[in-house]
Every structure is written in structure tokens, then in C-alpha cells.
Amino acid sequence: MTDDAYLVLLNGTAVTLGVPPSAVGELTCMEAPAVRAWLQAQGVTATSPGLRLVPPEETAALPDDVERLPVPLGEEELSHVRRHAAPHDVARLEKELLAYRSYSDGRDALLARALAAGVPAHRIAELTGEDLVTVKALAH
Known part of the structure; x- marks a missing residue:
């Protein structure tokens, strides 16, 4: 290769x-x-x-x-080529994974903003699927 x-x-x-x-x-x-x-x-x-x-x-x-x-x-162009070359189902999943990466890159900041805005830690954990201990740790 x-x-x-x-x-x-x-x-x-x-x-x-x-x-x-x-x-x-x-x-x-x-x-x-x-x-x-x-x-x-x-x-x-x-x-x-x-x-x-x-x-x-x-x-x-x-x-x-x-x-x-x-x-x-x-890197971005190659990613586009790979996505277009992949079967439709794989391309769709790759697009979802890229979206996940963009959300996870700012995960801590988003969780901290939610806590600062008054969203209860247990509700954030429920909505995001994050561990409640992890969410509570961001409050400090």
C-alpha cells in the first residue's frame, strides 16, 4: 500500500x-x-x-x-474521497463518527456550560450518556 x-x-x-x-x-x-x-x-x-x-x-x-x-x-480532501468511495452505509457511519468527534472535542466545555447555566448534573448525565461522576467533576 x-x-x-x-x-x-x-x-x-x-x-x-x-x-x-x-x-x-x-x-x-x-x-x-x-x-x-x-x-x-x-x-x-x-x-x-x-x-x-x-x-x-x-x-x-x-x-x-x-x-x-x-x-x-x-487530510480533509482525503477524508472526502474515502467517504465518497465507501459503500453508502459505511459513508453514513463515517459522517456520524466525524460529527461525534466534533462534539467530543468540545465535550468538557459543553458540559461545563450546561452546569453553569443551571442544568442539574444528573440531567446532563441522562441527556449525554456521560457518567454522573464525570459530570459532577466538571462542576469544580
Whole structure:
């Protein structure tokens, strides 16, 4: 497995990996001179049907003879590619996990704000599923 995502041209192959770049949304790598030159050399555009963006974990499945170009993706862009490449149920769960992370990152602050606003500790524990001892510890 490689650490790079790849832009690949899968015209005429039975392999369907990755996602069309246009399905992911705006990607900064698509404006890179190297990517534009590669697309031009292949005679395709960013919306060509055989063009796919393949995340690192799928690159081992690419046929050896497929045209490919490593592309730099930021963490958020790679996350979008993976979510679009995943089956619908997995993508939905990944989206929920990202939402959970955003809530858990500010968990202590949210619980402390609720306590400061007068929400009883037992009610916070009930609503959040947090341990009552944990909630009470934030009150001090």
C-alpha cells in the first residue's frame, strides 16, 4: 500500500475503484500544473468518465498497466474521497463518527456550560450518556 492517492485513468478496464474527482467537489490538486498537464497528455478532462481518484488503501488493486499520477490531498480532501468511495452505509457511519468527534472535542466545555447555566448534573448525565461522576467533576 502506498501513502499517496492517485488520479487514474480506467478507460476500458473492468476495475472500478475510487471515485470520479467531480463527485468529491473542489480539490486543490486538480488545479496543479502537473495534474493539468497529465490530463492534457491523456486527452481527458477532469469530468471524463474513466477518470478516478483512488485513495491510498485502494491503490494496490490497480492494474499495473493503468495510467496513474500521484496527487497531493489534504487530510480533509482525503477524508472526502474515502467517504465518497465507501459503500453508502459505511459513508453514513463515517459522517456520524466525524460529527461525534466534533462534539467530543468540545465535550468538557459543553458540559461545563450546561452546569453553569443551571442544568442539574444528573440531567446532563441522562441527556449525554456521560457518567454522573464525570459530570459532577466538571462542576469544580
